[in-house]
Amino acid sequence: MSQVTSRLLAKDLKKSYGKVNAINGIDLHIDQAGVFAILGQNGAGKTSFIRCALGLESVTSGSLETMGNKPGSLSAKQQTGVILQDSDLPDSLTIKEQIQLFASYYPNPLSVDDTIAMCELHSFADKGYKKLSGGQKRRAQFALAIVGDPQLIFLDEPTTGLDIDARRRLWSIIREFANKGKTIVLTTHYLEEADNLADRIMVMNAGKIVADSTPEDIHKLVKGSVVRCQTQLSIAQLQSLSGGGSVTVSGRFSEIHTEQVNNTLAQLLSLDPDLQDLTVSQPKLEDIFGQLSQTGGGA
Amino acid sequence: MSRVFQSFCLEAGAELLKAFRAPEFIIPTLGMPVAFYSLFAIMIPGSNNNAAYLLATYGIFAVMGPAIFGFGISVANERDRGWLDLKRAAPSRGVNYIGAKVCSTLLFSSMSLAIIYLVAGFAANVAMPTATWTMLLFVHVLATFPFILLGLCIGFLCNGNAAVAISNVFFLGFSALGGLWIPVMVFPQGMQTFAHFLPTFHLSEIALAVSGAPGQRDVSYHLIVVAIMTLILLAATMLAWSKQRSK
Numbered sequence: 001m002s003q004v005t006s007r008l009l010a011k012d013l014k015k016s017y018g019k020v021n022a023i024n025g026i027d028l029h030i031d032q033a034g035v036f037a038i039l040g041q042n043g044a045g046k047t048s049f050i051r052c053a054l055g056l057e058s059v060t061s062g063s064l065e066t067m068g069n070k071p072g073s074l075s076a077k078q079q080t081g082v083i084l085q086d087s088d089l090p091d092s093l094t095i096k097e098q099i100q101l102f103a104s105y106y107p108n109p110l111s112v113d114d115t116i117a118m119c120e121l122h123s124f125a126d127k128g129y130k131k132l133s134g135g136q137k138r139r140a141q142f143a144l145a146i147v148g149d150p151q152l153i154f155l156d157e158p159t160t161g162l163d164i165d166a167r168r169r170l171w172s173i174i175r176e177f178a179n180k181g182k183t184i185v186l187t188t189h190y191l192e193e194a195d196n197l198a199d200r201i202m203v204m205n206a207g208k209i210v211a212d213s214t215p216e217d218i219h220k221l222v223k224g225s226v227v228r229c230q231t232q233l234s235i236a237q238l239q240s241l242s243g244g245g246s247v248t249v250s251g252r253f254s255e256i257h258t259e260q261v262n263n264t265l266a267q268l269l270s271l272d273p274d275l276q277d278l279t280v281s282q283p284k285l286e287d288i289f290g291q292l293s294q295t296g297g298g299a
Numbered sequence: 300m301s302r303v304f305q306s307f308c309l310e311a312g313a314e315l316l317k318a319f320r321a322p323e324f325i326i327p328t329l330g331m332p333v334a335f336y337s338l339f340a341i342m343i344p345g346s347n348n349n350a351a352y353l354l355a356t357y358g359i360f361a362v363m364g365p366a367i368f369g370f371g372i373s374v375a376n377e378r379d380r381g382w383l384d385l386k387r388a389a390p391s392r393g394v395n396y397i398g399a400k401v402c403s404t405l406l407f408s409s410m411s412l413a414i415i416y417l418v419a420g421f422a423a424n425v426a427m428p429t430a431t432w433t434m435l436l437f438v439h440v441l442a443t444f445p446f447i448l449l450g451l452c453i454g455f456l457c458n459g460n461a462a463v464a465i466s467n468v469f470f471l472g473f474s475a476l477g478g479l480w481i482p483v484m485v486f487p488q489g490m491q492t493f494a495h496f497l498p499t500f501h502l503s504e505i506a507l508a509v510s511g512a513p514g515q516r517d518v519s520y521h522l523i524v525v526a527i528m529t530l531i532l533l534a535a536t537m538l539a540w541s542k543q544r545s546k
């Protein structure tokens with residue numbers, strides 16, 4: 001390596017569509033191999049960010065570089081691979097034909113056979129795309145993303161709509177590719193996916209990165225439990241039970257985020273024996289966003 | 300350089316495979332022109348006198364299908380399903396994508412023409428000097444290009460479903476109103492005037508002049524009009540191309 005350049009660099013990046021701000025000032029620097037998850041709900045700006053990084057959309061302001069080049073430039077594209085969200089390959093071409101075609105776009109591609117082996121496509125490499133299952137289709141798309149042997153790979157919600165087996169299989173293939181020194185940036189709205197796969201998680205909400213840390217640290221943000229019930233108690237009373245956690249009221253339900261669930265439950269039941277529909281669950285992504293917007297992000 | 304050429308060959312090969320594996324594309328584009336030609340030039344009693352005349356106009360009809368459908372519907376579908384975006388994100392060349400489709404379209408136009416020429420020569424007994432056959436082939440193949448541009452415009456501007464409908468409107472409308480099925484001179488006066496605004500009318504007049512059909516024709520006038528229409532379509536295609544890129 002003669003010179004270490006950033007693989008992905010964003011500085012105060014903004015993207016708006018008319019009056020809608022999809023990306024609201026992102027600063028990001030990735031200069032090493034690994035899996036980097038951008039975690040966020042639908043509409044958080046994840047796909048807009050990926051499309052800007054690929055040069056498919058222009059940037060409104062700020063700067064963005066992939067592999068030290070302008071997104072969309074030939075040099076950037078030759079070092080980048082992608083699975084786009086909602087993208088399908090031609091139905092009637094076989095997987096092998098599609099991989100051969102994509103390999104021809106790149107200066108130093110992997111061999112077609114190696115790509116088929118790496119993505120576990122042997123059993124259906126000669127089948128048309130149309131005949132494949134959802135998980136097989138996604139692995140075929142991953143094959144097109146890696147056949148050019150790129151250093152940087154974007155995967156936009158690669159496992160959405162897949163069952164858990166297909167998802168786990170794709171995870172192991174992605175992880176293996178990252179271990180070859182590649183940088184993989186993937187978007188997801190599954191906390192579990194980011195958790196299982198990523199070396200670093202960037203939580204995105206309303207066009208901003210509100211947390212950027214290791215999965216362990218992100219987990220510290222989501223420790224505790226969510227107690228949900230219908231109760232007559234006031235918000236102030238509930239707040240006193242939460243041990244410093246947040247309280248939200250949506251419709252007839254109140255939600256208490258607490259780190260001392262046993263204490264909270266005991267007090268809650270003694271204060272309001274008539275409460276209804278009590279459930280206790282793990283915090284969801286929405287709860288993290290609630291917390292992060294209260295603390296103003298960080299990590 | 301050879302790597303770029305190799306990639307182009309794979310791209311063109313992929314286009315041909317896609318077309319050959321789509322019976323819904325092959326049957327109408329190859330079957331319909333020859334079926335219509337056989338009906339109107341051979342099967343209808345007394346029609347054989349018109350076989351040479353109709354060869355000139357049905358040749359235009361034969362090249363329209365592969366161009367309008369091959370570009371209009373396939374580009375619109377490939378945009379719809381995100382395939383075009385994926386290719387744009389990859390270091391593939393837009394020129395290769397279009398060029399590969401042009402190759403595939405020209406092959407299908409030529410096949411469609413070959414079938415009609417064989418039927419004309421052997422079943423309808425059309426007899427012309429070799430030079431005339433060659434000139435006619437040249438005109439018919441060149442006639443593919445304005446329709447390729449029309450197809451591209453449709454593909455860039457419409458979604459898949461709309462592209463099917465709009466391609467059919469142009470394909471059938473241009474054929475009928477431009478005099479490819481029935482000569483324009485039997486139309487009412489208003490429709491005869493309207494035909495002058497359609498590329499099919501001018502292209503068929505050029506083909507008729509080349510094949511030595513009876514009647515006076517100002518070939519240079521028709522050539523100029525076709526050239527102007529092609530330039531307008533080219534400008535529209537480039538606008539449509541930049542519009543779909545900068546969405």
